[in-house]
Amino acid sequence: MKIQRSATNVLERTSQYLKAGVLREKPAWFNVVGANPPSTDLTKKPKKFELKDQEEDPRNSLFKKNEATGFYKTSSDKSDRSQKHNSISRVPKLQFLEDELRNVFYQQHPWELSRPKTLIETNGDEYKKCDWSRMLQLYKPLDGESVVQRTLWLLQDGKEKGTNTSLFEAYDQARFEFYRHRMQEEMSSAVSKEESSLYGAVFASTNIEWGVKREQEHVDSWAKVASEKTKIRNANKDGKASSSIGMNDSATPSSSMWESVFESSSQSVGDTSIYENDSK
Amino acid sequence: MYRLTSISKNRGVFNSILNYQRRSISYTLPAIPALDNLKISKGEYKGLLSNKAVNELWFERGGKIVEDLNKLLERKSITAPADLNELITLTFNKPDLQDIYTQASSLHNLQFAFESIRPNEDPEAQASVKVCDVDDLLKAPSIAESFPNEPTDPELIDWITSSFGSISEFRTLLLNSANSIKGDGMVWLVAQAAYSESTLKRNYLGSNNQQEFKYSNLAVMNTYNAGIVDDSLRSGQITKLKQQKEAKIASLRKKIEEKKSSAADGAVSTLEEEGMLSTLESDAANQNDFTLGTLEEAEAATLFSDRKLLPLLAIDASMRNYLIDYGIFGKQQYLENLWNCIDWDVVLQRAPTRFKKSFEMD
Structure with missing residues (x-):
């Protein structure tokens, strides 16, 4: 059986099935839909066929005399072939108060x-x-x-x-x-x-100062890593430029630099508790 | 404020303070007629407190403070002045008399707060004196712009409006300040002198007479525990320490210079001083050179400019005041009721003549 795409004729189809004996019992929605049939065809069609804005087949408009100019069209242009019914593929704009x-x-x-x-x-x-x-x-x-x-x-x-x-x-x-x-x-x-x-509290540093200080610890350890990585990269570049010997031997170490640096720095950073800063 | 005796115009308000004296060394609980009547009639402080609360807050607590104060004075064998204000003035900057100062200023604050209010005679007001529950904490605030019991005196209204913007803004500021106090504390409406005390001391105005203070501004301020309304006590401790340090560095430099110039051969050792100097200087340099200065410094420079302050109104925001009648969630309700009980006549009586500045001097 042909795939049914149209939602409007579901009632028609079902009644045919009932008549033919394909369906034995009326579906629960049958009477309700019969009383309130769908008024709009919700099928999404790419071209504006019903409005006759566009030919179903662009070739149909070929080799016809244009009354205004007197010319003949010999090939379909892009606009004839394109999908003009854009609103159907657009995601509807959601509006909320x-x-x-x-x-x-x-x-x-x-x-x-x-x-x-x-x-x-x-x-x-x-x-x-x-x-x-x-x-x-x-x-x-x-x-x-x-x-x-x-x-x-x-x-x-x-x-x-x-x-x-x-x-x-x-x-x-x-x-x-x-x-x-x-x-x-x-x-x-x-x-x-x-x-x-x-009551005697002293605010030695502001929250921002404190945050910058904490961040700086990580920036410092990163700077170390970055400078070494830069060195390695430059060394690789120079090696490639100067000679082809050892081209495949990359100087990149097997283990990540980050791991080793962060292991050492996290120990020193981890030792200082978050609250220790205030007492300093 | 207590470094200077109060203006004679306001003596009437402080009359009861003079009654403290008994054989020149012991104080008694001052008499406030409205409260004394309640003790006899066993009635409520209408629109604000129950009889039990009044009894605890004034008669028991006040009595205890007076008792402790007298005991302390006796123990330290101090001949106390007749005026409680004078006692506070004498003791407030002496650490060894701190306990006397605490009792004296507590008594003063307590009395000042109770003298600022009167019972609210509105028959509906008593209904709002009740224990609040947790929902009252999150209750949507009123966005009204006029409230009951606003001051009626046109001059006072004008002064408040020019200092705070409007009566409603003043009320918001006053009650929010009170609501924000976490521990014991009071909120004061004070009149602020137009010029700082140091300016007056320099005699620019041609007179050093205390009575010549010109009050141009009204302000709201908080004091905590047994604090008194005095700008010099409030802030700038860190700034003061910094200044002390700078002075120390300067004097050390001077010493080194002197030693060097007196001993031409340079045989005299200045090592010790130089060591001290370098440590002090390195400490000073550590303090961020790239910042514009701290908030503390800015506050010390602008907010607390050593102005003479004269208290007009006090609101006690300590927890003990609302706990009995309103429960732990009832601070806001208590403060709103308290606003309705403010005795503006007393405030007006305490207020000095307003001085309108034609230009800013410092």
């Missing part, structure tokens, strides 16, 4: 993007545990996404309560709550620092 809100928020608060963000999720379903009836969440830090989700919740809540909250009202409410929390956060960190420094 969330995305628009995100765009607006980050346009208005570009520095929010500069805050560090964790991309690691334990199960990827932390968002399910969030309760957007409030701004602060136990499972995610306060950021632009909180404003987006809270706005949507407020919209929905307005609908349920019949208060007719507009999108702008909901967004503004979420935004101002967000500002309040940010103010609280900033004050909290400033006061913490002041409080602990008045």
